[in-house]
Amino acid sequence: MKELLQKTYGFVFEEKLIEEIASVSLLRDFEEGDILIDFGDYIKKMPLLLEGAIKILREDFDEGELLLYFIEKGDTCAMTMACCMGETKSEIRAVAETKGKVIMIPVYKMEEWLGKYKSWRNYVFNSYNNRLKEMLNAIDNLAFMNMDERLISYLQDKSKIVHSKEIHTTHQEIAYDLHTSRVVISRLLKALEKEGRIKLHRASIELN
């Protein structure tokens, strides 16, 4: 486990902290589609992402979801951190976009390290800051962009996360993430294809 941590966090945490993390944490492998955290879950461990990508979703009052942002290697979920610290239930759902590995840190250690390691403090703050930025970005998208632009932005983000111009997903999936209907997505995708910006295949989209 220590080697895995070194690889991703070697330049972020000091040696001693990495050793401590390794000694108290659990390593967990996950597969694409796994629900790592669900709405209302009571969080007792904070996740650090070592490999893979995760998407963070917000739940509608009655029904439906909305994608907030993706997290990648080296990130943690500040929303979850918030839950840990505040001892409240999870406000979000975390679903694996790809397979990967996380490390789970017990909450009480988190707090202890805040006083003890400056690198940990910096990391935690940076995570909060990054998450605030992503939330702002989500708000910008919702407030200032039409669905066609949101769709494009979504495709670009997704492409970045999987490191490929080929996105394997269905129109329905996209519709869930953007909190709209499948028909709307199909319509807009078709328009994008006609503009020559993408190519559509069954259950996959190719960006140009």
Place this chain on the structure above:
Amino acid sequence: MKELLQKTYGFVFEEKLIEEIASVSLLRDFEEGDILIDFGDYIKKMPLLLEGAIKILREDFDEGELLLYFIEKGDTCAMTMACCMGETKSEIRAVAETKGKVIMIPVYKMEEWLGKYKSWRNYVFNSYNNRLKEMLNAIDNLAFMNMDERLISYLQDKSKIVHSKEIHTTHQEIAYDLHTSRVVISRLLKALEKEGRIKLHRASIELN
């Protein structure tokens, strides 16, 4: 200044911290409508709100704004904090909703206190958590509610902030905050009045 701090933060910070804050900070009075922070401002001081209320706005790419949330006595602006720590420019605008007082703390002290005072650390984390929650709330509003519901929610928030059922504002102002047009707001307000939920006057709205 120390007395003012005691009143709002006496149960949050220990005596010694309050003294330190008092000794290095500036007190600033502001009037309704004052722009306390603007987009792109370079932040060198962190504000603690002692009296009054402030609204935090996000700027559109080309034109227009969107209200993110209000902050009240005892709050600070985590978005600003984020800017301080990250040494980046302000992503938001802060406008005074009412007159009030803030204390401005130099950034370098903030960091120093993080290691030194547990109560400061807790306060800073709580602020982040609260702000994340407000952002989530803003996202919920945008993503899951129609304009009429957003308007109602806005009126309720505003009423809470000014501690009154009487809201003194124009349709145009509301339109700016909700990032829509004056005509739309007038239309929806009229509908609300017909439902008997509010009473409309010139430049003021009365909630029932």
Place this chain on the structure above:
DNA sequence: ATAGAAATGTAACTTTTGATACTCAACTTA
């Protein structure tokens, strides 16, 4: 090979929101 399921295409219609263009009323100020 065939039935059923999943993914997509598309038309027709409604609702919501936005845009434009006036009018009228109330307040302000010279």
Place this chain on the structure above:
DNA sequence: TAAGTTGAGTATCAAAAGTTACATTTCTAT
């Protein structure tokens, strides 16, 4: 008090997004 300014009401039209319904295509499992 007349003129200008600000706030609000409303009608009409257009665009964006959501809804329903059904057809077609592609995959999957037996």
